[in-house]
Amino acid sequence: MEFRAFMVNMIQSELEDVVGRENVSVNEADKLTYGVDYFWVARMWADKGKKPPAPDFIVRPGSAEEVSKILKIANYYKIPVQTWGGGSGSQGSALPMAGGILLDVKRMNRLISLDEKAMTITAETGMIFQTLEWHANAKGLSIMHIPSCLTCGTVGGALAHRGIGILSTKYGKIDDQCLSMEVVLPNGDIINTLPVPKHAAGPDLNQIFIGSEGTLGVMTKASFRLVKLPEARRFRAFLFKDFVTGIEACKEIVQTVKPSIVRLFDEAETVSIIKKVLGFDKRGAFMNMAVEGNARITAIEEEIAMEICAKYGAMDLGAEYGEKWFENRITFFYPGHIMNNPQMFGTMDTISTYDNVERIYWAMKHAVEDNFPNVRFIAHCSHWYDWGTMIYDRFIMDEPPEDPEEAIRLHNQIWNAGVRAAMQNGGVINDHHGVGLKLSRLMKEQYGPAMQVFNGLKKSLDPNGIMNPYKLGL
Amino acid sequence: MFSEKAKIHADACRFCWMCRHICPVGLVSGKEGNTPRGRALIVSMDSRNIPLTADAAALMYECCLCNACANDCKTGYDPTVFTREARTMAVVNGLVPPEVEKVIDRAMQGSLYAGEPDSSLRAAIERLPEKADTLVYLGDVTLHQSPEMALDLFKVLKAAGVEFTVLRDERASGAHLGDLIGYVDEVRLMSAACAQRIQETGAKKIVVLDPSDARFIKQQWGAWDLLQPDVQVITATSYVAKLLDSGRLRLRQLPYQSTTFHDPCRLARDLDETEPARRIIVAMGIPLREMFLNRKLTKCCSGAIIHQTDPALSKKIAAGRWEDAAATGADLLITACPGCRSVLGSQAPKGKLVRDIFSLLAEAC
Numbered sequence: 053m054e055f056r057a058f059m060v061n062m063i064q065s066e067l068e069d070v071v072g073r074e075n076v077s078v079n080e081a082d083k084l085t086y087g088v089d090y091f092w093v094a095r096m097w098a099d100k101g102k103k104p105p106a107p108d109f110i111v112r113p114g115s116a117e118e119v120s121k122i123l124k125i126a127n128y129y130k131i132p133v134q135t136w137g138g139g140s141g142s143q144g145s146a147l148p149m150a151g152g153i154l155l156d157v158k159r160m161n162r163l164i165s166l167d168e169k170a171m172t173i174t175a176e177t178g179m180i181f182q183t184l185e186w187h188a189n190a191k192g193l194s195i196m197h198i199p200s201c202l203t204c205g206t207v208g209g210a211l212a213h214r215g216i217g218i219l220s221t222k223y224g225k226i227d228d229q230c231l232s233m234e235v236v237l238p239n240g241d242i243i244n245t246l247p248v249p250k251h252a253a254g255p256d257l258n259q260i261f262i263g264s265e266g267t268l269g270v271m272t273k274a275s276f277r278l279v280k281l282p283e284a285r286r287f288r289a290f291l292f293k294d295f296v297t298g299i300e301a302c303k304e305i306v307q308t309v310k311p312s313i314v315r316l317f318d319e320a321e322t323v324s325i326i327k328k329v330l331g332f333d334k335r336g337a338f339m340n341m342a343v344e345g346n347a348r349i350t351a352i353e354e355e356i357a358m359e360i361c362a363k364y365g366a367m368d369l370g371a372e373y374g375e376k377w378f379e380n381r382i383t384f385f386y387p388g389h390i391m392n393n394p395q396m397f398g399t400m401d402t403i404s405t406y407d408n409v410e411r412i413y414w415a416m417k418h419a420v421e422d423n424f425p426n427v428r429f430i431a432h433c434s435h436w437y438d439w440g441t442m443i444y445d446r447f448i449m450d451e452p453p454e455d456p457e458e459a460i461r462l463h464n465q466i467w468n469a470g471v472r473a474a475m476q477n478g479g480v481i482n483d484h485h486g487v488g489l490k491l492s493r494l495m496k497e498q499y500g501p502a503m504q505v506f507n508g509l510k511k512s513l514d515p516n517g518i519m520n521p522y523k524l525g526l
Numbered sequence: 527m528f529s530e531k532a533k534i535h536a537d538a539c540r541f542c543w544m545c546r547h548i549c550p551v552g553l554v555s556g557k558e559g560n561t562p563r564g565r566a567l568i569v570s571m572d573s574r575n576i577p578l579t580a581d582a583a584a585l586m587y588e589c590c591l592c593n594a595c596a597n598d599c600k601t602g603y604d605p606t607v608f609t610r611e612a613r614t615m616a617v618v619n620g621l622v623p624p625e626v627e628k629v630i631d632r633a634m635q636g637s638l639y640a641g642e643p644d645s646s647l648r649a650a651i652e653r654l655p656e657k658a659d660t661l662v663y664l665g666d667v668t669l670h671q672s673p674e675m676a677l678d679l680f681k682v683l684k685a686a687g688v689e690f691t692v693l694r695d696e697r698a699s700g701a702h703l704g705d706l707i708g709y710v711d712e713v714r715l716m717s718a719a720c721a722q723r724i725q726e727t728g729a730k731k732i733v734v735l736d737p738s739d740a741r742f743i744k745q746q747w748g749a750w751d752l753l754q755p756d757v758q759v760i761t762a763t764s765y766v767a768k769l770l771d772s773g774r775l776r777l778r779q780l781p782y783q784s785t786t787f788h789d790p791c792r793l794a795r796d797l798d799e800t801e802p803a804r805r806i807i808v809a810m811g812i813p814l815r816e817m818f819l820n821r822k823l824t825k826c827c828s829g830a831i832i833h834q835t836d837p838a839l840s841k842k843i844a845a846g847r848w849e850d851a852a853a854t855g856a857d858l859l860i861t862a863c864p865g866c867r868s869v870l871g872s873q874a875p876k877g878k879l880v881r882d883i884f885s886l887l888a889e890a891c
């Protein structure tokens with residue numbers, strides 16, 4: 053819908069009435085900063101000097117009540133609302149592709165409670181996750197959600213994309229760590245999920261909103277479980293003759309003990325990124341791991357893991373490279389170390405049961421490398437379960453087409469090929485970066501008739517379809 | 527046009543989110559334009575069809591230039607490089623926000639503040655010898671906002687038997703103007719005039735009270751070669767810590783038990799001086815409850831410039847730092863910078879107090 057003449061000003065002043073004039077912006081400089089997230093297409097678009105997608109209004113609420121009022125206004129005028137946390141998502145999910153309101157929630161950044169008896173921490177969802185973790189650390193505690201984007205994204209962003217941290221193999225994903233939350237529904241109602249996530253009072257409401265990518269409402273508060281900072285953390289690294297042997301060994305390790313970190317790199321990644329950042333220069337599949345918690349238990353856990361690795365013929369690289377990886381765990385993500393424009397790249401993380409892992413890896417590698425000349429494919433597995441593992445596959449093209457439209461076409465073709473290969477072999481569309489705009493079109497292929505469950509939710513919660521259009525296949 | 531150097535830094539930062547958690551401005555405003563990557567994106571687009579506008583220039587002035595981002599960066603990029611240059615561009619292209627323009631006009635005249643420096647401080651300066659081997663450089667903020675801090679420092683130096691002088695007509699170092707318009711010729715000329723006055727006294731040791739001036743004199747004057755090589759520049763905190771170490775200064779124990787220390791960013795990050803102040807505090811028998819973000823991780827409280835150009839934002843930034851202090855449970859916050867003293871003092875929550883380290887020293891002498 054196009055608003056005529058001063059109608060825009062009328063809406064703007066209504067929004068200002070809710071959040072204060074200083075918290076509504078319509079200026080182009082502010083808009084520009086919301087037009088690019090970590091999504092490669094958005095970055096490339098800006099890099100080529102193209103005007104990034106812009107919202108009509110940037111609105112920065114300070115409370116759930118303000119969010120509620122804004123959603124009511126948006127529903128009345130049928131204006132799209134795109135919730136923005138840190139904008140560090142890689143799937144284009146927060147981008148204001150439909151114009152309308154860009155709801156930046158970072159002013160909602162209060163710590164609500166840290167309860168050492170309950171071992172819970174509750175905060176508003178606009179808080180940068182690192183700040184939340186610092187609050188816990190100051191008391192000798194941790195949420196143990198330590199993603200590489202700990203400093204980049206918000207609490208809400210981690211929930212909205214079902215994020216994962218490097219210690220997930222022991223402590224779980226964000227959806228395991230979140231206990232309860234407050235959500236503003238698209239109609240403006242403020243609801244709470246049950247105080248604990250394990251119960252028999254019907255399906256877990258948390259899990260409807262976790263992963264919903266701003267399409268079903270705005271999460272405004274969340275509670276997480278806390279654990280004590282570990283008494284000991286022991287690092288170790290190994291070199292396997294190949295990726296497949298490494299997968300077998302890691303599977304046996306996680307089924308026997310409970311490591312916090314297990315990262316197994318294929319040879320392509322071992323000889324490139326591991327060599328560059330850690331200075332380790334050998335062919336094979338590099339693996340680094342950590343066990344942590346009670347000092348006596350971790351000593352035994354490490355011993356068992358070493359025995360398993362020896363059984364699979366791994367070279368024991370000692371503690372040094374494991375420690376080095378941990379020290380450099382975020383160095384990998386800084387300019388100069390991470391892929392960057394003009395390169396074209398993407399992380400096609402997927403997950404499956406153990407029986408499919410190897411098949412998926414080869415299927416994706418072939419789908420990408422055989423069909424697209426000059427595209428490299430590298431991978432590692434870094435989040436392990438009793439039943440399977442996540443494969444963090446990446447493709448890289450050093451010299452993508454100059455023309456932005458051609459580049460987008462090729463980018464999407466590579467993604468289609470890679471993700472379809474995963475899905476056809478028992479993998480899922482994504483493990484922890486989410487779907488967003490990038491993979492929206494593939495959701496129906498992933499879910500088939502099951503998609504009607506999401507469509508039904510969307511229709512009943514957001515009948516006007518204002519919440520984050522074009523994302524998550526909804 | 528931005529310089530190649532600024533473009534390199536902006537192009538690196540524009541797609542990097544890694545240091546946004548540490549920015550004292552972004553943390554309180556929640557605005558993407560107040561993050562290093564947000565500003566980098568704007569700057570990077572200047573050479574890509576979207577030129578800097580007045581709104582963009584306004585965002586460039588919403589940065590404390592506190593270096594927390596650069597300090598946190600694992601790869602050595604520095605958002606202050608392109609932010610400073612963007613300010614120069616804003617001046618050149620007439621894009622400076624009107625409220626900043628007023629501050630620039632005052633800074634060009636030599637002081638951020640209207641009116642004369644405090645009269646009791648001036649009288650105290652008159653009583654000092656006109657020449658001495660040691661010259662204390664007070665700085666604009668001290669002269670106008672925190673004169674007590676200077677008087678206390680004088681008392682401490684006298685207690686240690688130091689013979690020192692202070693310029694009767696102290697000129698601005700150029701630090702503030704440099705923050706406002708970038709390190710351009712006008713700033714160099716202002717700095718050179720100040721340096722010349724200092725040289726004329728023949729002093730061989732310059733004790734600088736304000737960490738902003740100290741950083742600028744040590745680093746930028748150094749780059750411009752404005753002082754003779756035999757002139758030593760030292761911060762007041764380091765100097766006093768040395769007096770303590772050498773036994774020239776004796777202190778009695780003070781009764782304050784519930785205290786925390788706010789590291790001024792210039793001291794901690796730019797000059798790598800986090801321990802001298804702590805040595806002094808310990809010597810007065812004051813136990814410290816460290817804030818979570820201490821030493822080089824210190825969070826800027828908005829110091830001198832933003833306090834002038836955007837008082838509302840400055841209040842929020844100071845409140846952000848007070849939250850960190852409150853988390854320690856301390857009632858007394860100690861700092862070593864006249865800007866921090868003034869900003870944090872004016873925003874102190876009920877029941878909380880700010881003291882500068884020299885006022886405590888004066889009490890302990």
Ligand SMILES: Cc1cc2nc3c(=O)[nH]c(=O)nc-3n(C[C@H](O)[C@H](O)[C@H](O)COP(=O)(O)OP(=O)(O)OC[C@H]3O[C@@H](n4cnc5c(N)ncnc54)[C@H](O)[C@@H]3O)c2cc1C
Pocket residue numbers: 089090134135136137138139140141142145146157177178198199200201204205206207208209210211212213214215216217218264265266267269270271272385484485486520523543
């Ligand atoms: C360097 C780097 C490293 C990364 N490493 C990891 C990693 O280790 N693990 C990982 O999981 N991800 C990682 N990511 C991806 C990304 O950072 C995460 O997806 C992050 O959780 C996004 O948070 P954000 O606050 O930036 O969300 P945004 O990008 O702002 O938004 C993402 C989605 O969440 C929605 N949203 C945000 N807040 C709310 C809310 N309060 N209520 C409802 N919806 C909301 C938005 O509408 C959007 O759909 C990394 C990204 C970068 C740049």
Ligand code: SF4
Pocket residue numbers: 386387538539540542543544545546562563595596598599600601602603604605
């Ligand atoms: S200073 Fe470093 S960490 Fe910050 S945005 Fe730039 S490159 Fe990233």
Ligand code: SF4
Pocket residue numbers: 548549550551552560561562588589590591592593594595596605606826
């Ligand atoms: S210099 Fe300080 S205020 Fe400016 S962007 Fe960096 S951290 Fe933020």
